Amino acid sequence: MNLKQFSKTLGLSQTTVSRALNGYPEVSAATRARVEQAAQKHGYTPNFSARNLATGQARAIGHVIPVSSQYEVVNPVFADLIAGASTVYSANGYELSLSIVENANEAQVYRDLKARGSVAGVIVHAPEMDDNRVALLDSIQLPFAVHGRVSTHTKPYCWVDMNNRTAFQRATELLLDLGHRRIGLINGIETKDFAYRRREGYSDALAARGLPLDPALMRSGEMTEEAGYTGVIEMLAQKNPPTAFLISSMVSAFGARRGIEDSGLVMGQDISIVSHDDELAYLQNSGETPIFTSTRSSVREAGRLLAESLIAAIKHPNDPPPQVLLKADLRLGRSTGAAPSAKP
Amino acid sequence: MNLKQFSKTLGLSQTTVSRALNGYPEVSAATRARVEQAAQKHGYTPNFSARNLATGQARAIGHVIPVSSQYEVVNPVFADLIAGASTVYSANGYELSLSIVENANEAQVYRDLKARGSVAGVIVHAPEMDDNRVALLDSIQLPFAVHGRVSTHTKPYCWVDMNNRTAFQRATELLLDLGHRRIGLINGIETKDFAYRRREGYSDALAARGLPLDPALMRSGEMTEEAGYTGVIEMLAQKNPPTAFLISSMVSAFGARRGIEDSGLVMGQDISIVSHDDELAYLQNSGETPIFTSTRSSVREAGRLLAESLIAAIKHPNDPPPQVLLKADLRLGRSTGAAPSAKP
DNA sequence: GCCATTAGTCAAAGCGCTTTGGAAGATTTG
DNA sequence: CAAATCTTCCAAAGCGCTTTGACTAATGGC
Numbered sequence: 001m002n003l004k005q006f007s008k009t010l011g012l013s014q015t016t017v018s019r020a021l022n023g024y025p026e027v028s029a030a031t032r033a034r035v036e037q038a039a040q041k042h043g044y045t046p047n048f049s050a051r052n053l054a055t056g057q058a059r060a061i062g063h064v065i066p067v068s069s070q071y072e073v074v075n076p077v078f079a080d081l082i083a084g085a086s087t088v089y090s091a092n093g094y095e096l097s098l099s100i101v102e103n104a105n106e107a108q109v110y111r112d113l114k115a116r117g118s119v120a121g122v123i124v125h126a127p128e129m130d131d132n133r134v135a136l137l138d139s140i141q142l143p144f145a146v147h148g149r150v151s152t153h154t155k156p157y158c159w160v161d162m163n164n165r166t167a168f169q170r171a172t173e174l175l176l177d178l179g180h181r182r183i184g185l186i187n188g189i190e191t192k193d194f195a196y197r198r199r200e201g202y203s204d205a206l207a208a209r210g211l212p213l214d215p216a217l218m219r220s221g222e223m224t225e226e227a228g229y230t231g232v233i234e235m236l237a238q239k240n241p242p243t244a245f246l247i248s249s250m251v252s253a254f255g256a257r258r259g260i261e262d263s264g265l266v267m268g269q270d271i272s273i274v275s276h277d278d279e280l281a282y283l284q285n286s287g288e289t290p291i292f293t294s295t296r297s298s299v300r301e302a303g304r305l306l307a308e309s310l311i312a313a314i315k316h317p318n319d320p321p322p323q324v325l326l327k328a329d330l331r332l333g334r335s336t337g338a339a340p341s342a343k344p
Numbered sequence: 345m346n347l348k349q350f351s352k353t354l355g356l357s358q359t360t361v362s363r364a365l366n367g368y369p370e371v372s373a374a375t376r377a378r379v380e381q382a383a384q385k386h387g388y389t390p391n392f393s394a395r396n397l398a399t400g401q402a403r404a405i406g407h408v409i410p411v412s413s414q415y416e417v418v419n420p421v422f423a424d425l426i427a428g429a430s431t432v433y434s435a436n437g438y439e440l441s442l443s444i445v446e447n448a449n450e451a452q453v454y455r456d457l458k459a460r461g462s463v464a465g466v467i468v469h470a471p472e473m474d475d476n477r478v479a480l481l482d483s484i485q486l487p488f489a490v491h492g493r494v495s496t497h498t499k500p501y502c503w504v505d506m507n508n509r510t511a512f513q514r515a516t517e518l519l520l521d522l523g524h525r526r527i528g529l530i531n532g533i534e535t536k537d538f539a540y541r542r543r544e545g546y547s548d549a550l551a552a553r554g555l556p557l558d559p560a561l562m563r564s565g566e567m568t569e570e571a572g573y574t575g576v577i578e579m580l581a582q583k584n585p586p587t588a589f590l591i592s593s594m595v596s597a598f599g600a601r602r603g604i605e606d607s608g609l610v611m612g613q614d615i616s617i618v619s620h621d622d623e624l625a626y627l628q629n630s631g632e633t634p635i636f637t638s639t640r641s642s643v644r645e646a647g648r649l650l651a652e653s654l655i656a657a658i659k660h661p662n663d664p665p666p667q668v669l670l671k672a673d674l675r676l677g678r679s680t681g682a683a684p685s686a687k688p
Numbered sequence: 689g690c691c692a693t694t695a696g697t698c699a700a701a702g703c704g705c706t707t708t709g710g711a712a713g714a715t716t717t718g
Numbered sequence: 719c720a721a722a723t724c725t726t727c728c729a730a731a732g733c734g735c736t737t738t739g740a741c742t743a744a745t746g747g748c
Contacts, residue, residue, distance in 0.1 A: 045459035050704035052393035394734035
């Protein structure tokens with residue numbers, strides 16, 4: 001069923017039907033109702049390719065997910081982020097086009113998306129500190145929204161981020177207040193902007209108390225369960241081991257917990273942990289008292305906001321780009337306690 | 345840059361350029377090389393919407409991911425599956441269109457995708473035992489490939505699945521051989537085909553040894569970390585607790601491990617665990633000796649095979665539909681040992 | 689040397705939609 | 719009551735591509 005046939009059924013012209021369906025004012029309320037009902041009944045839906053071609057703009061948003069060839073890990077937060085964004089897209093009649101791309105080829109993918117006209121805009125995932133994608137997208141005039149920020153980019157652009165730095169600063173302060181003096185950091189890949197900011201928060205908090213930054217207490221890498229485990233095992237094996245850990249992801253936090261237990265220690269007693277919690281649905285850190293003390297910020301919510309921001313930016317290209325800063329909660333759980341040496 | 349301009353640059357007609365780029369034989373090798381080079385140089389890429397409209401077929405595959413409104417969990421295996429499929433799509437010039445949909449609306453989404461012509465085919469995720477989507481897709485003639493099977497569907501259709509039943513049967517037998525007599529099953533939602541089959545494998549193995557099926561030892565639900573934890577805690581609190589668990593997902597297995605430790609027991613000694621392992625990149629069950637004894641089957645590989653199968657089915661609609669059965673490995677790790685009672 | 693064949697190229701139609709520029713009918717206005 | 723203004727609808731152009739059918743030039747067979 002195409003427009004031609006469908007409008008013939010109704011005894012109307014294609015123009016009128018198209019306008020009725022797309023909410024143009026030049027059509028009477030009665031006609032519109034009739035058209036909409038008939039569309040429902042006959043299951044008429046405009047062909048997307050034809051519409052995109054005619055309007056010159058695809059009703060689709062691209063998510064370009066980078067995968068480092070080195071790690072081959074698809075970060076599990078993407079799934080939740082996309083789930084959040086997806087609800088907004090379908091509410092606004094957009095489709096979601098996903099590309100999983102090796103870091104190296106990313107620039108080309110953006111260019112292709114633009115040239116093929118298959119998306120109206122893109123979400124930029126996991127930006128680097130000095131990400132050149134933002135500049136690229138600006139120059140090829142493909143609307144975008146960044147999940148996170150790019151510290152080195154000065155011109156205003158659309159982003160949704162959490163307060164990574166402040167959240168980790170507060171988390172570190174909490175551990176310091178509990179008497180911990182040697183705090184291990186198990187962080188994401190620190191060329192990524194979020195991880196860089198988190199480390200800044202951590203080191204700022206230490207510096208504010210006059211404590212030195214010890215490279216032996218800092219790990220950076222893909223946030224797997226294994227990374228949390230080995231990070232803990234290795235640091236605890238040092239001569240002057242940490243009494244607490246700050247961890248960038250719940251997945252790794254579960255690994256850290258395993259490491260602590262394998263070391264014959266008790267979490268929240270011998271060793272404290274504060275983790276960041278993206279509120280992934282299958283890795284809930286809940287219960288009356290959560291397992292982990294955590295900085296909390298829903299990545300699904302971030303997805304929703306990103307989608308809304310990008311759609312707004314597409315609709316109103318001349319408005320200043322939307323920017324949203326989410327504030328992570330610091331929630332106490334069972335994984336933190338006074339430092340052993342500070343106890344009576 | 346569109347085809348008209350581009351072909352003018354070359355002094356050729358649109359026809360010839362189009363044919364050169366799409367590998368038609370009616371064009372000389374010299375001309376083809378010249379066209380391809382120029383396309384590269386000028387960054388010409390055909391507009392997807394126009395191409396799709398002209399061919400009447402979108403170069404895109406739809407992934408429709410169901411989210412139960414009850415649980416709101418996006419299963420983390422989707423991310424890895426899609427990562428696998430994605431490589432095949434880009435190699436074949438397909439885009440990937442993702443829809444996350446509440447179970448209830450799924451049928452409508454398929455109809456819409458067909459009507460809008462925005463995909464050439466779809467991947468069906470997480471099929472139910474008596475899934476009616478397969479029949480629907482057959483009837484609206486939208487090519488598809490199912491990740492898993494639909495036990496109640498008799499006509500041949502395209503699928504990629506692992507041997508859920510046999511794998512879980514073997515896993516149960518292993519535990520039985522180790523002397524375990526009471527084995528808890530922490531399974532996915534058992535209206536889903538994969539979970540149903542796994543339970544069949546479990547109960548078959550018990551029945552073969554003349555052991556009864558105890559409903560008190562069986563849990564079914566979304567495979568979260570929490571589900572593994574509570575499953576273990578609750579079952580261990582029973583008067584006649586199990587000495588081993590069979591678990592449908594690594595995520596839950598990590599939760600189960602936490603439950604065992606919180607109960608003051610030692611995994612692999614007091615309590616054995618066999619888990620299914622989808623080989624998710626961030627939840628590696630590796631090391632010289634893996635943490636968990638597991639049935640192993642890469643979901644990323646399944647994604648690759650699904651994509652290939654679907655593309656084949658689209659290209660050759662009259663061939664018998666591809667069907668692939670993956671055999672899960674049974675890998676010994678540190679989580680299994682002889683049943684306590686069986687020890688000297 | 690002439691006709692049949694093949695290789696290489698082209699002009700134009702058509703995919704299904706949106707949108708421009710009018711036109712016809714209904715309504716108001718002076 | 720004719721002119722002006724809405725309101726409501728329409729015919730046709732155009733979006734950028736693929737593909738059909740035709741045409742020209744080169745090749746081969748006799």
